[in-house]
Amino acid sequence: MRPLKIVVLAKQVPDTRHVGPDAMKPDGTVNRGKLATVFNPDDLHALELALNIKDRIPGTTVTILTMGPPKAADIIREGYYRGVDNGIMISDRRFGGADTLATSYTIVQGIKKIADYDLIVGGRQAIDGDTAQVGPQCADKLGIPQVTYVEEILDIKEDEIIARRRLETGVETVSAPYPVLMTVHGSSPDCRSRIAKKVMKHKYARTKTEMRKGDPVLEALHLKRPYLVIPEWSVEDIEADVTKIGLAGSPTKVKSVSSIVLTATESKVLNDSDSDIEGMIKELIKHHTIG
Amino acid sequence: MKSVFVYCEVENKKVAEISQELLSAGKRLAEKLDAPLVAMVNGKDLKGIESQIAPYGVDRLFVGDDVRLEPYRTLPHAALVTKVLKQEDPQIVLFGATSVGRDLAPRIASKLNCGLTADTTILDIGDHFVKKEKKEYTDLLYAIRPAFGGSIMANIINWDMHPQMATVREGVMKKEIFDANYKTEVISVIVNEAVSDTDFVVKIIERHIEESDVNLKDAPIIVAGGYGVGSKENFDLLKNLANILGGEVGGSRAAVDAGFIDHNRQIGQTGTTVRPKLYIAAGISGAIQHTAGMQDASMIISINNDPEAPINALADYVITGDLGVVIPKMIKFYKENAK
Ligand SMILES: Cc1cc2nc3c(=O)[nH]c(=O)nc-3n(C[C@H](O)[C@H](O)[C@H](O)COP(=O)(O)OP(=O)(O)OC[C@H]3O[C@@H](n4cnc5c(N)ncnc54)[C@H](O)[C@@H]3O)c2cc1C
Ligand SMILES: Cc1cc2nc3c(=O)[nH]c(=O)nc-3n(C[C@H](O)[C@H](O)[C@H](O)COP(=O)(O)OP(=O)(O)OC[C@H]3O[C@@H](n4cnc5c(N)ncnc54)[C@H](O)[C@@H]3O)c2cc1C
Numbered sequence: 001m002r003p004l005k006i007v008v009l010a011k012q013v014p015d016t017r018h019v020g021p022d023a024m025k026p027d028g029t030v031n032r033g034k035l036a037t038v039f040n041p042d043d044l045h046a047l048e049l050a051l052n053i054k055d056r057i058p059g060t061t062v063t064i065l066t067m068g069p070p071k072a073a074d075i076i077r078e079g080y081y082r083g084v085d086n087g088i089m090i091s092d093r094r095f096g097g098a099d100t101l102a103t104s105y106t107i108v109q110g111i112k113k114i115a116d117y118d119l120i121v122g123g124r125q126a127i128d129g130d131t132a133q134v135g136p137q138c139a140d141k142l143g144i145p146q147v148t149y150v151e152e153i154l155d156i157k158e159d160e161i162i163a164r165r166r167l168e169t170g171v172e173t174v175s176a177p178y179p180v181l182m183t184v185h186g187s188s189p190d191c192r193s194r195i196a197k198k199v200m201k202h203k204y205a206r207t208k209t210e211m212r213k214g215d216p217v218l219e220a221l222h223l224k225r226p227y228l229v230i231p232e233w234s235v236e237d238i239e240a241d242v243t244k245i246g247l248a249g250s251p252t253k254v255k256s257v258s259s260i261v262l263t264a265t266e267s268k269v270l271n272d273s274d275s276d277i278e279g280m281i282k283e284l285i286k287h288h289t290i291g
Numbered sequence: 292m293k294s295v296f297v298y299c300e301v302e303n304k305k306v307a308e309i310s311q312e313l314l315s316a317g318k319r320l321a322e323k324l325d326a327p328l329v330a331m332v333n334g335k336d337l338k339g340i341e342s343q344i345a346p347y348g349v350d351r352l353f354v355g356d357d358v359r360l361e362p363y364r365t366l367p368h369a370a371l372v373t374k375v376l377k378q379e380d381p382q383i384v385l386f387g388a389t390s391v392g393r394d395l396a397p398r399i400a401s402k403l404n405c406g407l408t409a410d411t412t413i414l415d416i417g418d419h420f421v422k423k424e425k426k427e428y429t430d431l432l433y434a435i436r437p438a439f440g441g442s443i444m445a446n447i448i449n450w451d452m453h454p455q456m457a458t459v460r461e462g463v464m465k466k467e468i469f470d471a472n473y474k475t476e477v478i479s480v481i482v483n484e485a486v487s488d489t490d491f492v493v494k495i496i497e498r499h500i501e502e503s504d505v506n507l508k509d510a511p512i513i514v515a516g517g518y519g520v521g522s523k524e525n526f527d528l529l530k531n532l533a534n535i536l537g538g539e540v541g542g543s544r545a546a547v548d549a550g551f552i553d554h555n556r557q558i559g560q561t562g563t564t565v566r567p568k569l570y571i572a573a574g575i576s577g578a579i580q581h582t583a584g585m586q587d588a589s590m591i592i593s594i595n596n597d598p599e600a601p602i603n604a605l606a607d608y609v610i611t612g613d614l615g616v617v618i619p620k621m622i623k624f625y626k627e628n629a630k
Contacts, residue, residue: 016439017580101406130437131397131410133393136401139398140369140397141401145365148365168555169501170498170499171498172500173496174495176493252407253449254446255448257445259443268608268609270610271612272610272613277617277624278628285625289568290629291625291628
């Protein structure tokens with residue numbers, strides 16, 4: 001067992017699990033403003049996996065990293081409330097419109113600035129783009145191995161880590177040397193709740209951008225407690241090549257989007273009476289749907 | 292050279308179902324482009340494997356045969372496929388959206404610095420006019436995929452960074468033999484020239500793969516239960532109905548999560564996509580992630596005690612009632628009326 005330096009990748013996403021009728025604009029595009037934002041569900045599992053290692057091995061540090069608009073600083077605070085040591089926000093208007101290739105390039109530039117890590121964990125996939133591509137692409141760009149769909153860490157040895165993966169048709173136990181990137185499957189344990197003491201300690205953590213409007217009380221507090229200033233990295237801070245980020249660095253382009261309208265079929269409405277059900281069964285047999 | 296490339300998954304000398312679907316879809320694209328279909332398969336003991344692949348109309352097949360290539364591991368497969376892609380330079384590259392394909396394809400896309408569309412359900416060829424460049428791009432891949440939890444379909448294209456890659460969801464592309472006697476050129480890849488020792492640093496210690504005995508995709512009738520079924524025991528009722536109708540049992544994710552039914556029977560966005568002749572949804576509310584996997588069924592019966600359940604909008608027959616009452620009656624009346 002050895003203490004690990006862990007980086008957790010977490011994304012703020014629109015809550016696609018509760019897509020209401022007003023989530024779509026009349027032209028069929030997504031009305032992001034109408035969707036609440038949440039901590040990507042799989043990433044909460046990744047956070048738990050990291051915090052669990054920290055519980056098991058004293059000296060382990062957990063850094064949470066997110067890329068997103070200013071509002072995504074919620075992810076960093078949420079991380080603090082549950083027990084991470086550090087938070088880093090990558091945010092710059094020029095990162096907008098990135099596909100997975102540009103997203104992974106940007107995140108990797110951030111990880112390279114962090115420099116010292118043994119384990120990077122992310123979610124298996126984000127619920128908006130749903131691609132599950134960012135993890136493997138980051139691993140490739142860092143030149144390190146990847147272990148996808150991790151369900152449980154079975155052992156943490158001096159020179160290797162052993163994990164169980166959840167596949168479509170079974171499970172697999174693998175070992176990998178450090179540093180390694182893992183993506184975490186939703187079947188792994190749920191994330192612990194917020195810790196009241198940590199909420200008290202970190203609830204005034206803010207990024208520079210969030211402080212832009214000016215708030216004398218918070219500014220004074222931040223001077224006294226520098227740990228409340230969430231580091232926020234721009235294109236220059238991570239030395240990103242502007243041709244590889246944002247829309248310009250993204251090969252995939254959305255040509256068109258259509259919303260899926262559940263076409264209401266002419267349905268026959270029945271109740272649980274014998275006559276209704278027998279009638280239906282007879283029709284199905286007559287039309288050779290069954291029998 | 293214009294070509295369409297398909298990565299084939301293999302285990303125990305058997306080419307995966309998804310790969311056969313992809314080869315069929317790849318052939319249809321290749322015909323539209325008047326281009327050859329190229330495939331690659333990596334595994335062990337692959338002598339004669341071309342007999343399973345050629346009939347889909349494959350013009351060239353690359354084979355990487357080495358004991359270390361099975362079971363699948365990311366790094367050696369990525370190295371092999373990348374090498375062949377650099378040499379072949381196809382314009383379209385397809386992988387299955389399986390646990391293997393979704394692990395491998397992004398790694399390769401990153402190496403080739405190209406776009407990758409995830410989880411597509413429709414593939415087509417078409418044109419696109421780029422306003423900024425005032426230029427019409429022809430013969431592009433239209434990779435159409437559900438996103439936002441299945442509530443939208445997005446047509447994703449890629450005109451400037453080569454090749455155009457996509458992963459394709461299982462069970463959506465129609466499998467069709469092109470020519471049983473199709474002649475393919477088999478090219479053996481020298482594995483040691485593409486991989487190095489460091490590609491084998493991840494070691495597989497143990498593996499439990501259940502040969503799946505469920506075949507939801509091909510079942511003509513599916514009786515699916517949701518959280519409303521209430522217990523594992525109550526699912527027996529659904530099994531009975533499925534058995535006498537000659538169908539299979541499926542479930543919603545809520546039913547799987549509650550432990551009522553096995554994971555490999557989940558239907559929907561993160562489960563299997565099905566299009567049976569008859570789909571009976573019992574105690575399923577009809578969340579978009581569920582309906583994404585069953586809305587193409589020819590006929591849908593919904594059994595729900597909530598007359599407002601969203602799934603009812605899709606159903607041909609809406610039975611408002613308790614499934615514990617309705618299903619036994621369906622069994623009874625079927626037995627009485629079927630010949
Ligand atoms: C409708 C739609 C369809 C799209 N289709 C494609 C497509 O086919 N191909 C494509 O390349 N792009 C696509 N995109 C763009 C893609 O959603 C974005 O690039 C997104 O930034 C990252 O991809 P993802 O959400 O799919 O993340 P995933 O790859 O599913 O995320 C996996 C994990 O990576 C980490 N991660 C991802 N993003 C961040 C982040 N910003 N900060 C910190 N950690 C992160 C998290 O741990 C996450 O769990 C699509 C977007 C939309 C809206
Ligand atoms: C990223 C993501 C992916 C997902 N992928 C999938 C997927 O692949 N497949 C999937 O199914 N879900 C998926 N889900 C989950 C989905 O959002 C829903 O939570 C799930 O489908 C709900 O299952 P259900 O309809 O069985 O349960 P519920 O929504 O709880 O519905 C139960 C229904 O049973 C009815 N009922 C209760 N008792 C009775 C009775 N005695 N008789 C008759 N009716 C009764 C109720 O009226 C209700 O309509 C996914 C979610 C996310 C976020």
